[in-house]
Amino acid sequence: MPSSSVLSVPAAIGVVTLCLGVLSCLYIIRDQRRRPAPAMPVMTWVWPINALWAGPLAVWAYRSLGAGRLPRNGERGSAPAGPGMTRAMDMARMDMSGRDMPGMSGKRARPFWQSVVTGTLHCGAGCTLADLVGPWLFRLAPFTLWGHAMYGEWALEYVLALLFGVGFQYAGLASMTRRRGAALWWRAFKVDVLSLTAWQVGMYAWMAVCMFVLGLPLSPASPVFWFMMQVSMLCGFMTSYPMNWALIRTGVKTAM
Numbered sequence: 001m002p003s004s005s006v007l008s009v010p011a012a013i014g015v016v017t018l019c020l021g022v023l024s025c026l027y028i029i030r031d032q033r034r035r036p037a038p039a040m041p042v043m044t045w046v047w048p049i050n051a052l053w054a055g056p057l058a059v060w061a062y063r064s065l066g067a068g069r070l071p072r073n074g075e076r077g078s079a080p081a082g083p084g085m086t087r088a089m090d091m092a093r094m095d096m097s098g099r100d101m102p103g104m105s106g107k108r109a110r111p112f113w114q115s116v117v118t119g120t121l122h123c124g125a126g127c128t129l130a131d132l133v134g135p136w137l138f139r140l141a142p143f144t145l146w147g148h149a150m151y152g153e154w155a156l157e158y159v160l161a162l163l164f165g166v167g168f169q170y171a172g173l174a175s176m177t178r179r180r181g182a183a184l185w186w187r188a189f190k191v192d193v194l195s196l197t198a199w200q201v202g203m204y205a206w207m208a209v210c211m212f213v214l215g216l217p218l219s220p221a222s223p224v225f226w227f228m229m230q231v232s233m234l235c236g237f238m239t240s241y242p243m244n245w246a247l248i249r250t251g252v253k254t255a256m
C-alpha cells in the first residue's frame with residue numbers, strides 16, 4: 001500500500017489540475033457570452049465541459065477551433081461583415097460538412113484534423129458528464145459485475161455516457177436538419193456509439209492501470225481520483241480520435 005507521503009504528491013497535483021479545469025471552464029463560459037453564437041448551439045456546452053478535464057488545452061482548442069476564434073460582439077474583424085459574409089454564415093449553419101460549397105470559392109474548408117478534434121470533443125462531452133455523475137450514483141447503489149465492483153461502476157458510467165452522448169449527438173444533428181423524432185435519435189445513436197465506446201475504452205484502460213498497477217485510491221472524495229480521471233479522459237481522447245477520423249472520412253459522422 002503506497003505511503004501517505006507518496007500519495008500527497010499526486011493529491012497536490014490533482015488539486016492544481018482540478019482548479020485549472022474549473023477556471024478554464026468558467027473562462028470559456030464567460031467568453032462565449034461575448035462571442036457570436038455558434039452555428040451548432042450544443043457546442044456552447046461541449047467546450048466548457050471538456051475544459052473540466054483538459055484545462056488550458058481546452059481553452060486553446062476553443063480559441064483555435066471554436067467560437068473563441070471569432071471577433072467578440074461589438075468588435076470589428078479583419079474584414080467588414082457585409083451581406084456576402086452574412087450569407088456565408090447562414091449557409092454554414094445549413095451545411096456543417098466542412099467542405100467547400102458551390103458559389104463559395106472564397107470560403108476555405110477547415111483542415112480535416114480540426115474537424116476530427118471537434119467531433120471527438122463533442123463525443124467527449126457526454127463521457128465527461130457521465131464520469132462526473134457516475135461515481136457518485138454508484139456509491140448510492142453499488143453492485144458487482146463479473147464479481148468486481150469496478151466493472152459494475154464502469155457499466156453504469158458507460159450507460160450514462162451513451163445517454164449523454166446520444167443526447168449531444170441528437171442536438172448537433174438537429175441543428176443541421178429539420179428532421180426530428182425517432183429516426184433522428186436512431187441516427188444519433190449509430191453515429192455516437194462507436195466513437196463513445198472508443199473513448200471509454202481508453203479511459204477504462206488508464207483507470208485499470210491506476211487501480212491494479214499504481215495502487216492509487218479511487219474514491220471520488222479524493223483529488224487523486226479526479227486527477228487520474230483527467231488523465232483517463234486524455235487517454236479516451238487519444239483512443240477515440242482514430243475512430244472519429246474513420247467515421248468522418250467514411251461519411252458515417254458529419255464533420256463539425
